[in-house]
Amino acid sequence: MEKRATFSSTTIGLLFALPMLVLIFVFFYWPSGQALYWAFTLEQPWGGGNTWVGLQNFRQLLSDPYYWGAISRSMVFGLGSTSIAMGVALLLALFTDREMRGHKAYRSVFIWPYAIAAPALGLAFRFILAPEAGFLSLINQIWPGLWNPALDGTDAMIAVIIAFSWKYVGYNFIFFLSALQSIPRSLIEAAAMDGSGPMRRMWDIQLPLLTPTLFFLLVINITESFQDSFGIVDIMTQGGPARATELMVYKIYFDGFKGLDYSGAAAQSIILMGLVVLLTIVQFRFVERRVHYK
Amino acid sequence: MSSIAIKGVKKAYAKNAVVHGVDLEIATGEFIVILGPSGCGKSTLLRMIAGLEEISGGEIWIDGKLVNKLEPRERGCAMVFQNYALYPHMTVAENIGYALKVAGVPKAERMQRVAATAKVVGLEAFLDRRPAALSGGQRQRVAMGRAIVREPKVFLFDEPLSNLDAKLRVAMRAEIRRLHRRLGATSVFVTHDQTEAMTLGDRLVVMNGGRIEQVGTPAEVYNRPATRFVANFVGSPSMNLMEGAIDRHGVFVYDEQRRIPLPGALDARLVGHKIVLGVRAEAAKLVEAGTPGSLPATVDFIEELGAGRVVHTDFDGLSFAVALSDAATFETGDPVGVMIDPADIHLFSIESGLRIDLPASQPAHATSL
Ligand SMILES: Nc1ncnc2c1ncn2[C@@H]1O[C@H](COP(=O)(O)OP(=O)(O)OP(=O)(O)O)[C@@H](O)[C@H]1O
Ligand SMILES: [Mg+2]
Numbered sequence: 001m002e003k004r005a006t007f008s009s010t011t012i013g014l015l016f017a018l019p020m021l022v023l024i025f026v027f028f029y030w031p032s033g034q035a036l037y038w039a040f041t042l043e044q045p046w047g048g049g050n051t052w053v054g055l056q057n058f059r060q061l062l063s064d065p066y067y068w069g070a071i072s073r074s075m076v077f078g079l080g081s082t083s084i085a086m087g088v089a090l091l092l093a094l095f096t097d098r099e100m101r102g103h104k105a106y107r108s109v110f111i112w113p114y115a116i117a118a119p120a121l122g123l124a125f126r127f128i129l130a131p132e133a134g135f136l137s138l139i140n141q142i143w144p145g146l147w148n149p150a151l152d153g154t155d156a157m158i159a160v161i162i163a164f165s166w167k168y169v170g171y172n173f174i175f176f177l178s179a180l181q182s183i184p185r186s187l188i189e190a191a192a193m194d195g196s197g198p199m200r201r202m203w204d205i206q207l208p209l210l211t212p213t214l215f216f217l218l219v220i221n222i223t224e225s226f227q228d229s230f231g232i233v234d235i236m237t238q239g240g241p242a243r244a245t246e247l248m249v250y251k252i253y254f255d256g257f258k259g260l261d262y263s264g265a266a267a268q269s270i271i272l273m274g275l276v277v278l279l280t281i282v283q284f285r286f287v288e289r290r291v292h293y294k
Numbered sequence: 295m296s297s298i299a300i301k302g303v304k305k306a307y308a309k310n311a312v313v314h315g316v317d318l319e320i321a322t323g324e325f326i327v328i329l330g331p332s333g334c335g336k337s338t339l340l341r342m343i344a345g346l347e348e349i350s351g352g353e354i355w356i357d358g359k360l361v362n363k364l365e366p367r368e369r370g371c372a373m374v375f376q377n378y379a380l381y382p383h384m385t386v387a388e389n390i391g392y393a394l395k396v397a398g399v400p401k402a403e404r405m406q407r408v409a410a411t412a413k414v415v416g417l418e419a420f421l422d423r424r425p426a427a428l429s430g431g432q433r434q435r436v437a438m439g440r441a442i443v444r445e446p447k448v449f450l451f452d453e454p455l456s457n458l459d460a461k462l463r464v465a466m467r468a469e470i471r472r473l474h475r476r477l478g479a480t481s482v483f484v485t486h487d488q489t490e491a492m493t494l495g496d497r498l499v500v501m502n503g504g505r506i507e508q509v510g511t512p513a514e515v516y517n518r519p520a521t522r523f524v525a526n527f528v529g530s531p532s533m534n535l536m537e538g539a540i541d542r543h544g545v546f547v548y549d550e551q552r553r554i555p556l557p558g559a560l561d562a563r564l565v566g567h568k569i570v571l572g573v574r575a576e577a578a579k580l581v582e583a584g585t586p587g588s589l590p591a592t593v594d595f596i597e598e599l600g601a602g603r604v605v606h607t608d609f610d611g612l613s614f615a616v617a618l619s620d621a622a623t624f625e626t627g628d629p630v631g632v633m634i635d636p637a638d639i640h641l642f643s644i645e646s647g648l649r650i651d652l653p654a655s656q657p658a659h660a661t662s663l
Contacts, residue, residue, distance in 0.1 A: 186379035189346050194393035194440070195367035204392070208383045 032273070038266035057267040066243070067251070067268070074248040077161060078225040084165035086217055089172030090210075094202055096173075097180040114171040118231025125163035126236050149237065153244025156237045160245050163232050164225065172217050179213040180206060219283040223276045248272050297322045297357065298343065298448065298480060304351035305338050305504075313338055313504045315352065325474050325481045327495030329488060331527065335504040336484040337452050343482065344450050345369050357447060372446035374454040378437040380425040387412070387421040390439045397444075411443040414473070431462045438470075442477065449474075449481040455490065467493060488528055492516070500524050518640075522647040525572045525640055531597075531604050531615045533572045537644060540564045546571050546639075552589040552609060557636040558652050569650070570642040575604060575615040577638035580622065581631040588631025593624045607632060 039057055041050035061067050116124075129136055129149060139147045149155040183206060191201045230249045233239060239246035239254060246254070249272065256265030298320040305313035313335040320326050328336045341347040343354055345366035354361050361369050372393075380389050388395075391408040399407070412418050415435040425433055434454065441449060451470075455463045467490060474481055485491055491498055492512045500507045500515060500523075508520035519525035525533040538548040544560035545553050546569070554571065556564075581588050591607035591614060602619045607630060616632060624630065641650040 184377070184379065186375050186377055187381060189366075190373070190375060190379035190381070190440075191392070192346065192366045193344060193371065193373045194444075195396045196392075197365075197367070200396060204396075205381060 035266040035269050038262050039270045042263050053263075057263050058271070061264065061267055061271070066246075069243065070246050070248045070251045073157070073244075073246060074226060076157065077164070077229060077245075077247055078222050080157075080161040081164040081168070081225050081229075082218065082221040084161065085168035085221055086172050086214070088165070089169045090176050092169070093173050093176035093180055094206065096177055097206075098198065112170060114167060116167065118167070118228060119235045121163055121167055122232040122235030125159065125166070125232070129159045129162070129236075149241075151241055153241055156241060156245045160229070160232055160236055163236060164229055167228075167232075168221055168224065172221070175213055175217055176210065179210050183209050215283060215286065219280055223279060226272060226276055298482070299355040300339075300343070300352070301355070302352035303339070303342060303349060303354060305335070305342060305347065306350045311350075311504065313342075313350075316501075316504075316506055318499060318506065318509065320480060320482065323478045323480055325471075325483065325494060325496045326499060327491040327497070328482065328484045328499045328501060329491040329528070330486060330501035332486060334501045336486070336501055339501070340373075340450050340452055340482060340484050343369075343448075344371050344373050346373075370447040371450050372441035372444055372448070373450040373452065374437045374441050376453040376456060378425075378433045378454075378457075380433055380436055380440075382425055385422050385424055386417055386428070386436050386439075389425065389436055390417075390443050393440065393444045407443055411439045414442065415439040430458055431466070434458060434462075434466060438473070442473065445477070446479060449479050451481065451483040453485055454483075456485070456487070463490075470494065488530065492528075498528075500527065502527070518649070519572075520649050522570055522572070522642040525642065529574060531575045531617070533574050533640070534578070534614045535570055535572045535642075536609075536612060536614075537568060537570055539568050540566065542566070548589075548612075549610070554589075554634055554639065555636055556641075556652060557639070561652055564650070568644050570644050570647075572640040572642065573634050573638060575617040577635065578614070578616045579633040580605060580607075580616050580618065580624070581633045583629040583631050585631040585633065588633045591630055591632050593626055593628045593630055595626055596624060605630075 038050070040052060040054060042053045042057070043050050127133075129147075132140070136147050147155055149159040187205055187209075188201055191205050196204060226247075227249055229247055230253060233245055233247055233250045234253070237245040239250050248268065252265045252268045252272065255261045255268065259265075298318075300316055300318040300320075303313060303316045304311065316339060318326075328339065330336050338347060342349050343356075345361065345364060345368075349362050356369055356371070381392065384392065387405075387408050390411055391404050394404045394407060408421070409418070412421055415438050417432065417435050417439060420428060420432060425436065428436065434457075437454065454470075455466050458466060470483075471494060483490075483494055485494075495512055497509060498512050498515045499509050502523050508515055508524045510518075510520075515524060515528055519528060519533070522535065526535060536546075536548045538546050540556070541547050542565050543555075544565070545555045547553050548571075583590060589609065591609055594606045594608045594613065597604040597606065602617060605616045605618055605624055607614050607616060614632060641652065642648065643650055
């Protein structure tokens with residue numbers, strides 16, 4: 001005896017999907033819709049509703065040198081942290097793959113930093129990189145005043161880049177290592193028989209076969225650097241000194257919640273969202289075309 | 295061109311020994327086939343020669359040079375892998391030319407040598423393709439081309455034909471033989487396929503459980519197997535083996551009805567001992583049931599081989615195969631007689647499995663070797 005469901009399959013499907021759809025709506029579409037609304041309107045100075053202003057918020061933003069400053073700092077931050085996080089992770093993964101095949105426990109240690117919330121991480125690095133007492137105070141004992149992220153904008157930028165990279169090194173490492181380990185052992189051995197040394201094998205065999213992973217991580221790292229950097233900046237520098245670490249995402253928060261300029265902040269987040277979406281599309285298109293061997 | 299000497303070579307993974315002291319001398323230009331069942335350590339031995347696997351004990355010499363501690367690239371061997379291990383991101387030409395590129399051969403010379411090699415392995419039309427766009431046989435050729443382009447001292451093959459279909463395998467076998475005649479490089483070829491082993495090798499090395507059972511020409515190994523294992527492993531169908539005792543007249547007694555007189559003089563040491571007697575299916579004949587001197591049997595089933603047939607008979611529980619080339623017909627269940635020429639029997643110790651040669655009992659065909 002078989003009992004038949006009396007719902008049509010579409011209804012059942014929708015019912016199962018409903019909790020997720022509600023979540024997505026409440027936490028994604030609704031806020032996004034709200035942001036869009038604010039971005040194209042302006043709140044009356046003393047309350048009393050929003051008026052439609054079209055693209056005026058955007059025009060204002062794009063003629064604001066401070067905003068362009070935030071964009072270029074975000075670029076520096078994104079490129080800096082992505083290259084450090086990916087470079088270090090790749091090196092670690094290459095060496096781990098060579099020396100320690102199959103050590104699973106060792107692998108999982110590297111993912112832990114990723115599990116640490118950005119503000120906690122920022123706090124830790126604030127102490128580590130503190131000029132008077134931290135790990136780097138040694139430098140100041142030798143060359144007084146050389147390292148001071150509280151006063152020097154470049155130092156501050158370096159500090160947030162290091163903290164952010166540290167978090168993503170572990171994440172990237174896991175991807176690189178599993179990609180490396182999925183390269184058949186016999187390919188490496190064949191290259192060894194062909195007379196290729198360990199370094200040459202990395203360059204000629206392993207790296208080319210890693211390109212799909214490299215591109216994937218590039219997308220993830222750059223987009224995350226635009227978004228996930230907020231906690232670190234907020235705890236470590238609050239965008240300072242003198243706006244030196246005011247990234248796009250931090251400026252959104254600052255203008256919106258400190259400056260109470262909802263419309264300007266909303267317009268900024270629309271721009272940031274557009275940027276991230278664009279980046280993702282471009283890069284995935286590129287990945288699709290460029291890095292398929294099979 | 296090079297000779298290889300393997301002296302007491304051992305291999306252990308952690309505490310688990312898989313090769314237990316192998317000794318082997320391979321002459322310059324020789325084609326050696328290592329034959330053995332799965333897991334017996336053939337690949338491990340080959341990879342130790344190549345330098346891909348550390349040697350746990352003993353010594354390997356190539357061309358009069360101790361290579362134990364040398365990197366693969368310093369040993370001058372080329373290897374063809376079972377799964378070909380082609381570089382998926384390189385074209386056929388790049389795959390073949392990679393070793394030359396690494397060696398720093400100038401581009402013009404490299405292209406010319408790649409082209410020449412491609413001609414030898416019949417891949418001229420495919421030089422710009424990636425491995426993914428090749429058939430299994432073509433990939434196999436790329437792997438061969440990659441090995442020969444460097445003109446290595448030693449060729450190592452690890453079951454290079456086992457992924458090909460039967461027909462292609464025969465063709466590639468012939469091609470490898472031809473190539474060896476042409477290049478004359480020392481070759482070590484690992485396989486578990488005995489037809490491949492018989493047809494390719496100048497000499498065969500039969501391995502089992504991490505040890506060498508026998509080294510010899512294919513004919514020697516077939517006609518005078520050194521151990522019970524070799525007798526059973528080499529030859530198709532495999533040799534019929536019976537356990538029985540030698541009575542005081544020098545007659546092998548399997549059971550009351552089945553006795554086989556041993557040839558030649560009686561060896562007093564064997565009397566009263568249990569022993570293993572082997573007869574190849576090709577050496578036995580089927581006769582009418584009850585023929586004097588024949589062993590009674592019933593027909594169990596018949597394998598049709600095209601060129602001939604193998605009749606599997608039953609000795610009250612023991613299966614005994616007889617190869618037929620004539621057209622005589624039998625049905626399952628028919629009572630028959632099995633006739634064995636005493637000159638064609640092989641004896642092995644039941645304890646050690648080693649071959650026992652009777653005094654003056656050398657089978658006629660074996661003495662001529
Ligand atoms: N890395 C390893 N660690 C532990 N044991 C191993 C390792 N590699 C091989 N072995 C063991 O060594 C033995 C010999 O392996 P090997 O690959 O040499 O067999 P083979 O004769 O080539 O078999 P096949 O015909 O199936 O390829 C096997 O029992 C195998 O389980
Ligand atoms: Mg093997």
